[in-house]
Amino acid sequence: MRRRLLTAAAALVLVVAGAPALAAAPAPSGYLVGSTSPLTPAQLDQLRDAGAQVHVAYRNFGGAAAAIPSTKVAAVRALPFVTSVNPDPIRKLAAVSDPAAAPLPNAPYWHDQMDLENVSQTGAGVWVAVLDSGFYPNWRDYFVESDILTDKARAFTGVLGNPNANQWDSGSDPHGMAVSATIVGHRFADDTNEGGWGAGYATGSPGTRWIPGVAPNAKIIPVKVCEPIGCFGSAINAGVDYVTSLKRANPGQPIVINASLGGAGLDAVEKNALDAAVKAGVVVVASAGNEGDAGMGFPAAYEPVVSVGAGGWTRQWNDYPDKTWWLDDVAEASVSEVYVTGFSSRQKAGQYLDVVSEGRYLLLPYPCAQLYKDGQVASSTNNRTCASKATPDNASAAPFQYLFMSGTSFSSPAVAGVVALMLERNPLLSNADAATGTLNDPASWGPGELERRLEASATPLQPGSVTVTHRTGVPLTETWGADAIGHGWVFADDAVNAAG
Template sequence: GASATLNGAAVLALTKDKDVGFVSQDHVLTAKFDPAQGAGTLTTPGLVGIGVPDAWTQYGAIGRGIGVAVIDSGIAPSLDLAGRIVASVDFTTGAPGEPLVAPADPGGHGTHVAGLIGGDGTASAGAYTGVAPGANLVDVRVIGAGGATTVSTLLRGMQWVLANKATYNIRVANMSLGAAATLSYRNDPLATAAEVLTFAGIAVVVSAGNSGPGETTVTTPGYDPFVITVGALDDNGTPALDDDSLASWSSRGPTALDGIAKPDLVAPGRKMVSLRSPGSTLDQMYPDRQVAGTDLLAPAYFRMSGTSMAAPVVAGTIALMLERNPSLRPAQLKHRLMGTATPLAFGSPNTTGNGLLNVSAAVGSADSASFVPTNPVSDGFATEMYALLVGQAIAWRDPSYNGGVDSNGVLWSDITWDTIAWNEITWENLSWDAFNWAGITWEEVTWEEITWETTSQNVNILGGARGWVLVN
């Protein structure tokens, strides 16, 4: 036999050649993840224990067509993600927001996160498959190779996600990152941006942080009441639940300045095997963390620990839920995740939240109720958005101010926002340039979600507040 690229006339000539038995089109073939087969090959203990294979086989959901934005350090090409990295943009360069010619991950963190969300296990014969192997990945690079960024860079990346929501059907945003909470969430720019995405219909999943075991250590934007905040469980290397424990470094609530119970739930996050970014900063620093797939000479995987690894497990679960029911809003998704979580014998609302993620129960939940936080929206969101939506600045009358308009001494908790239906507002045309962030000091964001099984706890390997933070 032979193959060739031919025009119509040449094909016709071949059909008349007595030495040619038949002519057949050279079809393009694509690998398709089989839920039933995949359920039998997945070996990651934590994912097996929380019911990922059960969700695949019972409901056939693998996240088909759901866009998940990975707001991180980039996503390196991989066989496990072939054809499903639908967009890549970079906000860490001199021309922020430029589309990348080819996906890349100089840091090595974002690729690992992406694999936990949607890797299909091609390079490991299914052993290291992610939660939603049919989901599309949207690569939003906001963190450099050294593991640090600024709040303003993150805001630009989040704005891009909002503006491109419809183009890539972005329904989930994973943020495995955090900064120390120095303000109330009501005044925090990252919390405000996370709320904007949430009210626009994008479920925002955030890692709790790796500053445990102390209390009040949940980072921003994970301390916002509207996002889905995830702590890390140590599965002890087995799918059984009776030997599980809360990872010692997983951040605890309540939130430092607002007293909100966090995290919302926990998911496996210790010694998780996912995709490797060859030649990245982490890959070069810790070659002993490389894990081989089917090709023993070119390891395709990497081992990491942290709430950064727990968050994408939840993000992938949401992709499965949305494939089954695309009409679910972020509040409904959060309600289902928390309502179906497996209660744990250890922990509390400020350490393990509602319990351990139960993937099969969450995907199978028929509960349509919404989770409604009792906390108000952030002041930054309320003050700036009101003028954009209503056309005039917030004004109220205080009898003690001679009947005039006064904004002094009035608490936001006293204001009722019932007349504004946030979920019915279209946010696609929103520009962060319309926000007034005067007086905000842009703090450096440390990639404190990166953790390793090292003998030295809380060691910043790159120095200062800008680098990788390692914990046991």
């Protein structure tokens, strides 16, 4: 969905001499209205009578999203069942076996470094809801159709967002496809200019191949909650509410939410949404953020959510400009070749960083590369379009269909995939016993059983510093402290064994 910029048409108004001009009514703004339990029809009527234009009332927890003029906020807040009225927050995306595709000559480094070769589980029987930017209409060019649960895919907008008739596959950003590809894999049509950097073919020769996912037999539910300007909290909450309903309708079905997005603060209604999902048995995994020393974003910083920082391999781009490095063998030497990226958000007071996983230079579908400078998201690209791959008669189109992508946006789905492997091993495992505590008391929050097992299985990391080769071929020094490592590095085999 593209967010349209609305331009008010100028209107000529005749005013009788001596008569005052009528003042325009204040335009409504988006708000999240909290309540202790799901709103009743009578309470919704009271909200409307007080001046709130209700956008959605959440089903599984207390609260609603509404458009409210500034002159009516006090009246809404004064209603006896209303516990909070806060502006609708905006989160941002955290991105700095197929017969049609031949196998890769080797495993991707991020699989090798996660010890996936030691795991027999594939995520079979697990649903992963990807709360993100949705898919492009040509998503079948990248995915096996049966891997995507199209009958369950949905799209939600913010309070003031444009209606999109549930167009989950009319995305305005490829981020959601890249995140999903990390989990279930994708087709890769190799060409000399694919991947964005380096010389030659990324796989060593031309052709179409299949890049496996961390949980290749899991099923993806695309849930579009983001617009070009960001991801409104009201839409995210609606997405979480929808997935919670799916879980309650299918109590024996293991379901994971991946949220590769985040922002400052934890809103009361957002906490209600997360608590309802967690208590229902949905496992929520989220990216820690790409803000470095500025700290983590929410929902990841909320302890009942599994939060994931980003690391990489010390031998990335070691033979620059050759770009087949990602298929080199990773030595089985514990965490000796692991580093934590400088952009990965550090844990600050009142925040909880759980684990670290691969989030540096994963080769993923990203067909809007012309909107990014050197592979990094450029500023002022809110009004985005996407063209097909460049051809001799369409040279202005996107130069790449794939990029070596970085960000906690991709370490999060890597761990969401590992969680899917754990749930295949033990479908009854969840974080439903997590301590949700109170909104402004992080000390009252606690992890659930799955998170505790995942954390205990992680291999501890030590603070350190390493110089690696950057994507441009120049040296890059990455330095991290104790606030960047959580409980350590996730190895898939250890996590699966810990699932019981």
